[in-house]
Amino acid sequence: MPLGTLDRTPPPFFKQGPSALSKLMVFSALALFLMVADTRFRIAQPLRAGVATVLYPVQWLALRPVLALREAAHYFESLRSAQQQEAAAREKLASQSQRANQVEHLSQENERLRKLLDLRARVTTPAQAAEVLYDAADPYTRKVVIDKGLAQGIEEGSPVIDESGVLGQVTRVHPLISEVTLITDRDQAIPVMNTRTGARSVAFGDPGGGQAGALELRFMAGNADVHEGDLLTTSGVDGIYPAGLPVARVDKVERRADTGFARIHCLPQAHVDAARYVMVLSPLAAQIPPRPADLAAPAAKGARK
Template identity: 60%
Template sequence: MPLGTLGSPPPAFFKQGPSAVSKLLLFSALSVLLMVADVRFGVTQPLRAVLSVALYPVQWLALRPQAMAEYGSSYFEARDTAQAAERELRQQLLVQAQRSGQVDQLTLENNQLRQLLALRERLTTTGVAAEVLYDAADPYTRKLIIDRGLTHGIKIGAPVMDAHGILGQVTRVLPLVSEVTLVIDREHSIPVLNTRTGARGVAYGEAGGAPLLELRFMATNADIEVGDMLSTSGVDGIYPAGVMVAKVTKVERRAETTFARILCEPVGRVQGARHVMVLEPLNTQMPARPQIDKPQPIANPKGGRR
């Protein structure tokens, strides 16, 4: 080794700076200081705003493949759903057109028979369209509030229906709104007719809380089956005859009981209706009931009465 190199400083490779622990503590303290300053004073908020604006195009480009894939899948799914719904609606339209032709023919024959037998014309019903505002606040009842009241000609007892069938009956009328008790309410009952057999009965709201009806007081050996459709009978003078009410879903026959337990599912959307039709009660068009005089006591020849 040359003697002249003994007094020169060592090369940079052998220089000793701060230790690794010191650097760790320094940068940890700096990080904590920056986090506290950011939380307290928001010192890095302008920097974040600038970085977010600068990186937005990069993020947008990075998300394009995912967005295009989601759009493509949703497009094809929506197209398939729309085509299936269109096919179903076309089938329903054909069925309704066939039924409409049959109804027109039956109506003509019915009118001719009524004229031949000198019977009065069938009662006609008019309706008022309404929108459901909200459900009643009482959790133990099945009621809803509609946006039509006394000022719109709504009357107590008016039937309420949707596009599928009977929903319930108006039980309270206020100037601008009305309260409708649904057919599934435990305090509600409606006379029904089995469209297959012609047997009449009374359907009550299920007391168990389920959105069902119970057809009560039907004998165990009654001719009723799962799938039978129930419509309004019209004998109560309120509901028009022939409007669908429910479909029989369960029939329990037990040897130890006199009556069968029959559960029915309402055809109306009792839990999701938005737009309804309030019909005029039939009793407003029917003649008043005759007054029945009380029988007079018969005079007794012996001077008394019997």
């Protein structure tokens, strides 16, 4: 076939229509027209509202996981914050409770010290304050250890009182500490006087007899004028305890027909089991002036004859 007879036009399959540049210009002009028209006349507002209405369920479903994650994060954050606040509140409550207990304890100590000072003001005997350190380790005696000893001038036989009355007597002195035998010890005895009747007697320790931590008036006649509630004070006739210090109060009187003596139980006025601060008095014998020499000499000559 001769070359001049060939058809040089492209087949219909490769025909592209308008060029790309012309399409860009046409669509750009259309887009600019629509933007200006929508800005001035809002012609696309109904279409936009319709599309938003149609897409709302899809948006709602798409936001559910995000909102759920936010709620979960907020829940765990609130839970952690609540736990921290609860822990802080518990710690603060414990601290306030400890402070309240300390305030109550300090108030009790202050009240006891005031009473001790009031009792000290009524006693003319020289004295010095001491603190109870601990109870003695011997289970068969009733003793406590105080923080004063020979270095502070403590002597054996010195009476010891607390804010309520006679607590005991110093029975052993060390350089820095001393042992005090309580009046409820079974080997301890103290002369007392009934403030109601003026009758004198002797109170003995009765730690394991009728009542633990009590005293007993022994050798009292069965018809003795002693009643429950009578206050017993030191008589001062032993040369150790000053007169007038509270010792005990009669708790129970047993009058039996088979014996001529009454069994009288007394409760100590001092806090024998809970004393903290005490006052150590000088022995009464140390305050008695020595016997004059001019009187002692004739007495010695008379004894020789």
